[in-house]
Amino acid sequence: MVKTIFAELAQLEALIAQLGERARTEVVRRIQYQQHSFPIYSIVMGSAREDVPVLAMVGGVHGLEKIGSEVILSYLQTIVQLLDWDEEFAGRLERSRLVFIPVVNPVGVFRGTRSNGNGVDLMRNAPIEGKGNTKLYSGHRVSSRLPWYRGAMGQMEVEALALCQVVQKYVCNAPLSIALDLHSGFGIQDRLWFPYASSKVPFPGIAEAHALKHSFDTCYPNHFYKIEPMSHEYVINGDLWDYLYDGFMQSNPRQGHFLPLTLEMGSWLWLRKSPLHLFQRHGLFHPLLPHRQQRILRRHFTLFDFLYRSLLYPKKWTQLDEMELTRHKQQALRLWYA
Numbered sequence: 001m002v003k004t005i006f007a008e009l010a011q012l013e014a015l016i017a018q019l020g021e022r023a024r025t026e027v028v029r030r031i032q033y034q035q036h037s038f039p040i041y042s043i044v045m046g047s048a049r050e051d052v053p054v055l056a057m058v059g060g061v062h063g064l065e066k067i068g069s070e071v072i073l074s075y076l077q078t079i080v081q082l083l084d085w086d087e088e089f090a091g092r093l094e095r096s097r098l099v100f101i102p103v104v105n106p107v108g109v110f111r112g113t114r115s116n117g118n119g120v121d122l123m124r125n126a127p128i129e130g131k132g133n134t135k136l137y138s139g140h141r142v143s144s145r146l147p148w149y150r151g152a153m154g155q156m157e158v159e160a161l162a163l164c165q166v167v168q169k170y171v172c173n174a175p176l177s178i179a180l181d182l183h184s185g186f187g188i189q190d191r192l193w194f195p196y197a198s199s200k201v202p203f204p205g206i207a208e209a210h211a212l213k214h215s216f217d218t219c220y221p222n223h224f225y226k227i228e229p230m231s232h233e234y235v236i237n238g239d240l241w242d243y244l245y246d247g248f249m250q251s252n253p254r255q256g257h258f259l260p261l262t263l264e265m266g267s268w269l270w271l272r273k274s275p276l277h278l279f280q281r282h283g284l285f286h287p288l289l290p291h292r293q294q295r296i297l298r299r300h301f302t303l304f305d306f307l308y309r310s311l312l313y314p315k316k317w318t319q320l321d322e323m324e325l326t327r328h329k330q331q332a333l334r335l336w337y338a
Ligand SMILES: [Zn+2]
Pocket: 062, 065, 183, 184
């Protein structure tokens, strides 16, 4: 086996060693690239029961946006420490599950590319077509040498399959779950995107998404996230979360809720103060100054904690009566789809 050769993977493996028996770690798949064999790890913590809520976090789908992986590693670092003394946190884990895939696209992170080793943009790789005004960046099959290449028709990449496998096995089987996929690079504001990415049609969980936003807005009135359906900004082909969500809705035997969210960290803000970083490979997607990176690594912990608590105590956003459902749906339609 080839030794670990990039920082994020080394850090992940050190964390896995520290977690030891307190987590269930798997190598979901291995990716062969040049002389290397890169593992895709999943880490599962907490209850193995099927009826507990689940929070999942995914990073490094786009390798160039490795800050997503680093934020998850930073959160895992905190969890490793909490497990030593915080009984309240241990209690939470007994009635819930945490699932992490910190580095979905190890070859992309290793090379500093958006795509995987085959030149495929994993977030354009699902068998799902965008509806409406799609552009080149929506995903195409022109050439793997252009960004946003979807891959060959009918063929899902190993990394995409690994992500789907873990989400279907540990997340979608729960009565209530949220998946948070961390990206960077779009605009100057941090955005929290919910489905759909492939269509401007409201997704079935719109009332619950609005109720959760309302709860977040009232608990943290000074938060800095723009919360919206991803299709508000652009429509894409092959979105893995739309694919997983639709799959979940087709079976969904428990009449449960699964809310896939994308955290798109507004990295252009980091550039505004150091515009010359634009000319470095990671400049548009990664904070290059240490103090700025530190700030990003802790910036979203309030959000993570809010989502986790909303899963443990979901009454306000998942158990809506007829009147509340109608009200949240109408407000959502007005806010996002007018
Ligand atoms: Zn991305």
